[in-house]
């Protein structure tokens with residue numbers, strides 16, 4: 001066997017040279033869809049070669065995100081079948097939508113990055129030829145936009161990942177390698193949720209209600225609100241998370257002390273309202289009597305009724321996900337009479353990623369690294385995330401050193 005036919009040694013950054021034919025990867029297959037701990041398995045797979053505008057990155061660190069819990073479950077989207085219907089030949093999924101690593105090989109048309117460059121990867125992958133983009137449209141809303149490492153293959157849970165060159169950013173030297181791989185997806189998403197949707201953008205003195213304040217999106221949202229002088233009120237479910245988000249500058253509601261059912265059954269309407277009022281009273285106590293004009297939503301089904309109940313008239317519930325379920329309830333009467341806005345928000349633009357980088361460089365925002373795990377533990381840690389048992393903040397995986 002020639003030496004290139006063997007994958008690089010596990011845990012060791014591949015030495016510069018010709019692209020190896022095979023690599024180690026954490027792979028999901030359709031027949032294993034289900035509990036992430038079993039859906040992810042270490043396998044040897046071929047290394048993809050970069051096309052003209054693509055870059056092959058040797059991964060040093062990968063970041064944990066919720067999207068690959070969905071990928072492992074095969075629900076609500078069977079990402080492998082979806083891609084194969086669109087013409088992909090691989091019958092497997094290599095996930096991972098955050099990465100920090102070293103440029104290993106570049107396509108002919110790539111001019112801005114070279115082998116040896118230290119980079120981080122944005123998950124926003126789009127086609128440069130997309131007519132919407134060619135006509136001047138925002139790539140972050142283009143029809144060809146895909147979440148790299150979720151909707152596309154060759155993510156960061158492998159020795160090499162494959163990206164379009166416009167997904168790359170120079171690695172911030174103020175961060176260590178673990179931190180570099182965990183902030184971009186959640187942080188830039190939070191920037192868009194809080195600063196993009198005019199006129200509901202966060203300002204000095206403004207209270208903002210943030211679900212999952214100790215989580216990936218939430219811990220970044222807390223810091224962004226704080227950095228512009230707003231008042232973040234973070235919801236968490238434990239004392240440990242309360243301590244963390246208080247240290248980031250948030251006021252805190254422990255939702256286990258103010259339980260509110262997710263659905264407002266008509267027969268239980270009065271019971272629901274009594275519990276929701278107790279939660280809202282606590283919120284008003286923390287904000288000095290002002291309802292939040294922005295509510296950062298991502299749990300979805302279990303929390304949207306309460307988010308709406310707590311949102312100020314003319315305010316915005318901004319939602320990037322439905323972790324607890326996608327089919328949520330809105331009270332049409334108070335939604336209309338309160339002139340409330342429900343705003344979908346998906347990842348970020350190049351400018352918003354640059355805003356995030358500037359905030360990090362100025363020391364206004366920092367990734368909160370909750371844990372660092374090995375390449376082999378990727379499936380088990382996604383299993384913990386599914387059960388909401390993973391550590392607060394962001395989690396990095398060591399792929400190579």
Ligand SMILES: NC(=O)c1ccc[n+]([C@@H]2O[C@H](COP(=O)([O-])OP(=O)(O)OC[C@H]3O[C@@H](n4cnc5c(N)ncnc54)[C@H](OP(=O)(O)O)[C@@H]3O)[C@@H](O)[C@H]2O)c1
Nearest residue numbers: 066067189212215216217236237298299320321323346347
């Ligand atoms: N569209 C996009 O561009 C985009 C980008 C980033 C993330 N997302 C999505 O956003 C969601 C959150 O991501 P993440 O990285 O922040 O995940 P995470 O780190 O797991 O944080 C989620 C938080 O949600 C809270 N939570 C869980 N169950 C809850 C419930 N029943 N009621 C209230 N809160 C609950 C938990 O906080 P407590 O238990 O402490 O309350 C947890 O810390 C995921 O679905 C992810 O896929 C979307």
